[in-house]
Structures are given as C-alpha cells and as structure tokens.
Amino acid sequence: ANANAGANANTPLPAPPPPGLFVMCRNAEQANAAIDAGADGVYLDFLELTGTGATLRALRDRGAKWVGVAPPRIRKPDEEKIDRYLMGLAPDGVLVRGLGALHELGRGAYGRVPRAASGEADGETTTHDAAAPLYVGDFSLNVANALTAREVLSRGLSAFTPSFDLDAAQLTQMTTRELAPFTELVLHHHMPLFHMEHCVFAAMLSTGKNHLDCGRPCERHALALRDRAGFEHAVEADVGCRNTVFHAKPQSAVHLVQPMQHAGVARFRVELVREGASEVARLVETYRAVIDGQKAAAEAWRGLRAEEGWGVVRGSLRVLA
Structure with missing residues (x-):
C-alpha cells in the first residue's frame, strides 16, 4: 500500500483543464437557456440518446464552444453501445461516473472513437473532428x-469533482494549490438521495416490469416522492431505466466561490433537474456574477434563499463540528 501511494504521489499531473462555468442539463430548453445566460459550456444528461445527439449538433450550430455528455452512472452488460454512441458524437467533455468507466479510460478503451461509430444508435453521424474529449470525474468517484x-x-482524467461527502472545511483543506486547477466544484445542485435499478415509473404508471413492456411512461410523465414533511423529491430515469431521486431543496456553495478561486479553482458547475428556462437563466446569471466578482456571495445567497421554489440550503457543506 505504501509503495502504491509513493508511486501515485510521484506521478506527473496532466495539464490543467480550461476554466469556466459549466451547466448539467436534462433537456434542450435548459441547455439553450444556460448558453444564452453566459455558461461557458454544458453537459447533456438526457433520458433519450437521440435527443442528446440532436441537441449537441444544434448547440454547435449556434456557436456553443463546449458541449459535454454524461453517460449513465452504472452500465449493465451489453450497454457498451451507449458509450460508443455518445463518444461517436465527438463531445468536448465526458463525465466519468464510475470506477468501471475509469478503468476503461485508463486502459484506453475510450480513446479516439471513430466518428462514424455515432450511427450505432440511430443512424446519426457527426462531422465534428475535435481533439480527444476532456474527461472529468464526477462526484460518484468519491474523491x-x-x-x-x-x-x-x-x-x-483531466479534472475531478470533489465528493459530496465533504463539508466546507474538508473541501477547503483538500483543495491544495497543486490540486485546485484540476477541481471542478459543483456550486448548485439537488443532492441525489438514491440511485436505484427499481423503476418507479414502471411500478406506478404501468403494468409492465421493464422497458420491453412498460410503455416507457418516463418519457411522458414527471414523478416525485413526497416525504412526511411535505417535500417533493424529483425522480428522474436514465437511458438504462435506472432511477435517481433528487432532494427537493437545492444545495448551494456560493459562499465558497471566492475562497476556492483564491486556492486556484477555476472550474465550476451548476446541475439542473427540472428548472425551466427562466430559472436556468437566473441561476447561471447569479453564479456567473459571483465568479466574475460582480456580485458578493452574501448578496447572491440572500437572493437564492428568497427565490420561490429554490430556497437553497448549505446541505452537506455545513460544518457540524
């Protein structure tokens, strides 16, 4: 174990990734609103693969400089075609969400996928022939x-997202001068509470048991689970029919922007769930202003706390002791 740790400490770090504010979007409306509001780039985390390809090309056609993709967190056997399709779109970035995906990246399984491979899922192709994408480790790698x-x-990886298990003090301690340039800090998100194979949509809205016989109600309906306090936690399905339950109250790290910038962090992320275009615009404009030094974190926090439907909290970033 000590030998491995020593080798790891001596491994040269890659070149730092470019800075910016990036937004994880779940539909085309959110993605366009984020770009319009001043985001430097977007990640597409869509239920429909075909929608991902169409939106990526449309964003590029309108001049978006950076469009990444977010494969499912868990990949079942025979789902390799999902990754091949997404890589065939020639995205500018890819969220690496599991140790299996990290292992495949390390052995060169992703590499430079031939662009013609993008036709695997629906006959689509891309003419975008950029350099290899930026690989960003998601929070689920638990760094x-x-x-x-x-x-x-x-x-x-070119960057990593710190674990959501860290509070503000632990996050600050971890973000050293050496590692800060490789950190992509999530500033705003609904904490994922559960990620499960059980499909609430199929169980509640159909008589089927899987995608073969459920009629895919997830494509037509929105579901939420109401807890005993009355909070409604959104349930979202992914392309592999797995469900994620997101906390009703978004968590904000706006108070950490300036300290993280002083440490050397330059990549920040906002993650959306069901926000409409106007909400997306207000969120991106608020965090953009704080990052650019045009608005104080305290002022932004008061606005986020007062905004109907947001009521942000510090959540897991709150220091308990």
Missing part, C-alpha cells in the same frame, strides 16, 4: 482526499 485525487488524475 475525498488528495491521494484519491492524484490517483484518478493518473488514470486519464
């Missing part, structure tokens, strides 16, 4: 300390 950060960077 909670410097050793883990160096390990994932040594396996092909």
Whole structure:
C-alpha cells in the first residue's frame, strides 16, 4: 500500500483543464437557456440518446464552444453501445461516473472513437473532428482526499469533482494549490438521495416490469416522492431505466466561490433537474456574477434563499463540528 501511494504521489499531473462555468442539463430548453445566460459550456444528461445527439449538433450550430455528455452512472452488460454512441458524437467533455468507466479510460478503451461509430444508435453521424474529449470525474468517484485525487488524475482524467461527502472545511483543506486547477466544484445542485435499478415509473404508471413492456411512461410523465414533511423529491430515469431521486431543496456553495478561486479553482458547475428556462437563466446569471466578482456571495445567497421554489440550503457543506 505504501509503495502504491509513493508511486501515485510521484506521478506527473496532466495539464490543467480550461476554466469556466459549466451547466448539467436534462433537456434542450435548459441547455439553450444556460448558453444564452453566459455558461461557458454544458453537459447533456438526457433520458433519450437521440435527443442528446440532436441537441449537441444544434448547440454547435449556434456557436456553443463546449458541449459535454454524461453517460449513465452504472452500465449493465451489453450497454457498451451507449458509450460508443455518445463518444461517436465527438463531445468536448465526458463525465466519468464510475470506477468501471475509469478503468476503461485508463486502459484506453475510450480513446479516439471513430466518428462514424455515432450511427450505432440511430443512424446519426457527426462531422465534428475535435481533439480527444476532456474527461472529468464526477462526484460518484468519491474523491475525498488528495491521494484519491492524484490517483484518478493518473488514470486519464483531466479534472475531478470533489465528493459530496465533504463539508466546507474538508473541501477547503483538500483543495491544495497543486490540486485546485484540476477541481471542478459543483456550486448548485439537488443532492441525489438514491440511485436505484427499481423503476418507479414502471411500478406506478404501468403494468409492465421493464422497458420491453412498460410503455416507457418516463418519457411522458414527471414523478416525485413526497416525504412526511411535505417535500417533493424529483425522480428522474436514465437511458438504462435506472432511477435517481433528487432532494427537493437545492444545495448551494456560493459562499465558497471566492475562497476556492483564491486556492486556484477555476472550474465550476451548476446541475439542473427540472428548472425551466427562466430559472436556468437566473441561476447561471447569479453564479456567473459571483465568479466574475460582480456580485458578493452574501448578496447572491440572500437572493437564492428568497427565490420561490429554490430556497437553497448549505446541505452537506455545513460544518457540524
């Protein structure tokens, strides 16, 4: 174990990724609103693969400079075609969400996928022939300390998202001068509470049991689970029919923007669930203003707290002791 740690510590780090504010979007309306409001780029995390390809090309046609994709968090056997399709779109970035995906990246399984491979899912192709995409480790890799950060960077990542298990003090301690340039900090998101194979849509809105006989009600309906306090937690399905339950109250790290910038962090992310275009615009404009030094974090926090439907909290970032 000590030998591995020493080798990891001596591994040269890659070149830092470009800075910016990036927004994870779940539909084309959100993606266009985010770009219009000043986001430097977007990640597309759509239920429909065909919608991902169409939106990526439309965003490029309108001049978007950076469009990434977010494959499912868990990949079942025989779902390799999902990754091949997404890579065939020639995205500018890819969220690496699991250790299996990280392993494949480390052994060169992703590499430079031939662009013609994009036709696997629906006959689509792309003429965009950019350099290899930027690989960003998502929070689900659970990067909670410097050793883990160096390990994932040594396996092909250009940036990592710190674990959501860290509070503000732990996050600040982890973000050293060495690792800060490779950190992509999530500033605003609905905390994912559960990620499960059980499909609430199929169970509640159909007589089927899987995508073969359920009629895919997830494409036509929105579901939420109401807890005993009356909060409604959104349920979202992915392309592999897995469900994620998101906390009703969004969590904000706006108070960490300036300290993180002083440490050297330059990549920030906002993650959307069901926000409409006007909400997306207000969110992106607020965080953009704080990042650019045009609005104080305290002022932004008061606005986010007062905004109907948001009522942001510090959540897991709150220091308990």
